[in-house]
Amino acid sequence: MKNTFALALALGDDALIAAQRLGEWASRAPEMEEDIALANIALDQLGAARLLLTYAGELEGAGRDEDALAYLRDDREFTNCLLVELPNGDFAVTMAKLLLLSAYQLPLYTALAGCADERLAAIGAKARKESAYHLDHAALWVRRLGDGTDESHRRMQAAVDEVWPYAQELFRPWPGAPVDPATLRADFDGRVDAVLAEATLTRPADGWAPAGGRDGLHTEHLSFLLAEMQVLHRAHPGAKW
């Protein structure tokens, strides 16, 4: 029960923070179709976040709903992975982040769809279909940029190198959780390696492994993101459109 709550909260936080970051691209993406695509992916992430946080609130039993969890917690109480809170960087960095995130979420949601917890299974079965589209989209751009011009290749490789260390935190063993993310690493590697190879990019070596997100220890970037995301709700509690 405690592990189910913690996993629902962690995955809900991953999706919520990813949605907020992707939303920052609205009106600024390199082309109009991409603007719409990133907003759509953000919306999918937000949809999954709402389901996961609502369920986490029910499991906690302290009367907190999705809004209380999203808007009234401080950074130390968020358990999202560091990967999703990193700044968007250039478009290549955003696509590298989306590639790693969706290659993690797809097998994770798929495994959840078969887990014993009915609610998590329903959420997993729903969200995995959307994750497959996200992975496809990220893979398409990573291939296009990696196997593109010298400049796009250089920047795509730099982006993969920059975010790669943050992937390791995703697979920290979590015994007792409805799905142990550590069991998904091979699936993730298979998907990401295939994309990198087609994109003529080099897979970075695992080395420095920043972590702490799942324990509430974040980079400074999360605090700024939360300030922007939460200000309206905190300034005007209970405000409605």
Added chain:
Amino acid sequence: MVDPEIRVVTIAELGILRAVEEDPATGRVTVTITPTYTGCPAMDVIRADIRHALAAAGHPDSEVRTVYSPAWSTDWISETGRAKLAAAGIAPPAPAGAGAVVPLTLAVRCPRCGSPETEQVSRFGSTACKALWRCRSCSEPFDHLKAL
């Protein structure tokens, strides 16, 4: 009741409406719906529209339940729904197939001229469930409901 964002099909034809039950004792109506995509922003409007339609039909006391399992699939769009989508210029989805996570779409026919010579412009369109396509024969852009 029509879908608020694709106004040519009803929520039943789209497969969003899962059940309508009336309590024989109290007359209270319970409507069960499921979203196409988890983040579909039309869900709140759909819930409000259902309550409004029920109230207008003499059922002021109703409940709208949202379920997520089994997950919605484009395979639930009825034949009538598909025909209406096509007539409105939205290419209907190919069968999603059992078990496949995201199936390959072999050819999407242009809903205007019927040509299979089409290409995807963007996988994400004006709503979460649609992609942007273009016909190479008649040059018209069109929406395609993505198989899910």
